[in-house]
Amino acid sequence: MSDTPVISARNVWKLFGAKPEAYLASMPAGHSYEQIREDGYIAGVKDVSIEVARGEMLVIMGLSGSGKSTLVRCFSRLHDITGGTIEIDGQDIGAFNEKELIDLRRSKMGMVFQSFGLLPHRTVLENVAFPLEMRGQDRHDRRDRALEVIRLVGLEGREEYYPRELSGGQQQRVGIARSLAIEPDIWFLDEPFSALDPLIRREMQDEFLRLQDMLGKTIVFITHDFDEALRLADRIAIMKDGAVEQCDTPDRIVLNPATEYVRKFTEEIDKARVVHAGVLVQEGLTGEGEPVAASDTIQSLARRLVNDASDAIPVKMADGAIKAMPRAEALGVLLGDGA
Numbered sequence: 001m002s003d004t005p006v007i008s009a010r011n012v013w014k015l016f017g018a019k020p021e022a023y024l025a026s027m028p029a030g031h032s033y034e035q036i037r038e039d040g041y042i043a044g045v046k047d048v049s050i051e052v053a054r055g056e057m058l059v060i061m062g063l064s065g066s067g068k069s070t071l072v073r074c075f076s077r078l079h080d081i082t083g084g085t086i087e088i089d090g091q092d093i094g095a096f097n098e099k100e101l102i103d104l105r106r107s108k109m110g111m112v113f114q115s116f117g118l119l120p121h122r123t124v125l126e127n128v129a130f131p132l133e134m135r136g137q138d139r140h141d142r143r144d145r146a147l148e149v150i151r152l153v154g155l156e157g158r159e160e161y162y163p164r165e166l167s168g169g170q171q172q173r174v175g176i177a178r179s180l181a182i183e184p185d186i187w188f189l190d191e192p193f194s195a196l197d198p199l200i201r202r203e204m205q206d207e208f209l210r211l212q213d214m215l216g217k218t219i220v221f222i223t224h225d226f227d228e229a230l231r232l233a234d235r236i237a238i239m240k241d242g243a244v245e246q247c248d249t250p251d252r253i254v255l256n257p258a259t260e261y262v263r264k265f266t267e268e269i270d271k272a273r274v275v276h277a278g279v280l281v282q283e284g285l286t287g288e289g290e291p292v293a294a295s296d297t298i299q300s301l302a303r304r305l306v307n308d309a310s311d312a313i314p315v316k317m318a319d320g321a322i323k324a325m326p327r328a329e330a331l332g333v334l335l336g337d338g339a
């Protein structure tokens with residue numbers, strides 16, 4: 001059962017308006033976002049099918065109003081969906097009663113928001129222990145667990161501080177620690193770093209990657225920053241008008257944008273920093289010389305690509321197999337003329 005997706009959304013719709021269910025049932029197939037709006041409804045989520053695998057970090061990216069938060073709210077059934085199904089660990093959460101839903105959210109799901117949402121009159125320790133208190137956990141256990149996650153996010157020594165005595169980055173660490181305290185299987189993060197200044201933001205992204213390396217959680221991370229998405233994601237889902245325009249790895253999104261809208265996001269991106277040697281390999285090619293690693297970025301191979309005279313460069317894949325990538329194609333990525 002371990003390959004059952006943690007989240008599986010099939011043909012999910014979330015319409016806002018007077019009688020969304022009746023409207024969706026009578027709506028002609030293929031109605032556009034604009035046609036739906038002319039009929040008096042907003043398609044917050046428009047026919048989205050997506051799966052999130054265990055341990056995967058899916059980043060949902062899109063401009064303001066594209067439906068990112070609405071989709072994630074559907075995953076925890078903070079919104080009842082208008083159509084389609086959502087399964088968490090193979091269970092249809094549309095069929096859950098109120099108690100099952102509360103259990104699901106309290107025991108499996110952690111959430112972190114941009115606004116931090118800390119309790120101002122409680123210390124760091126009390127803030128982090130709060131969800132454990134809600135869960136009725138014994139005082140000593142919750143203190144131990146809170147101290148453990150405070151250490152994990154690098155706030156040791158600040159346990160007795162109040163939120164107002166912390167920087168923005170530190171406050172968000174408290175938010176992260178608090179959501180980790182309950183050991184969630186699934187972690188929803190809604191623009192957690194967007195209130196932070198750029199330097200701190202980058203630092204938090206690095207810390208977050210380090211944390212994820214240790215914890216291996218299933219993560220859905222919302223951002224409207226494409227750079228942040230590229231840095232963090234295993235896969236990126238790009239949303240527009242409630243629909244997912246493309247859902248793929250960062251490499252493939254920058255190499256093969258599926259629509260004009262997606263291509264616009266990729267325009268300013270230095271592709272050589274994003275694309276890895278492993279995605280450029282082609283079957284039937286044999287390279288010459290020392291293999292590079294599949295996880296090497298094209299940028300890190302610049303010197304070799306420019307100086308090497310061979311047609312193909314050998315690449316050692318994650319499973320140890322040796323394949324090869326065409327040098328001309330890698331050079332194309334490096335020089336910015338596509339692949």
Ligand SMILES: Nc1ncnc2c1ncn2[C@@H]1O[C@H](COP(=O)(O)OP(=O)(O)OP(=O)(O)O)[C@@H](O)[C@H]1O
Nearest residue numbers: 016042044062063064065066067068069070071224
């Ligand atoms: N409760 C609601 N009632 C009516 N319309 C709503 C409601 N919630 C969201 N919407 C609409 O659904 C659309 C998607 O909103 P959503 O908040 O999911 O966008 P978003 O991509 O998360 O935006 P942002 O980046 O600004 O947070 C918007 O047009 C919004 O106005």
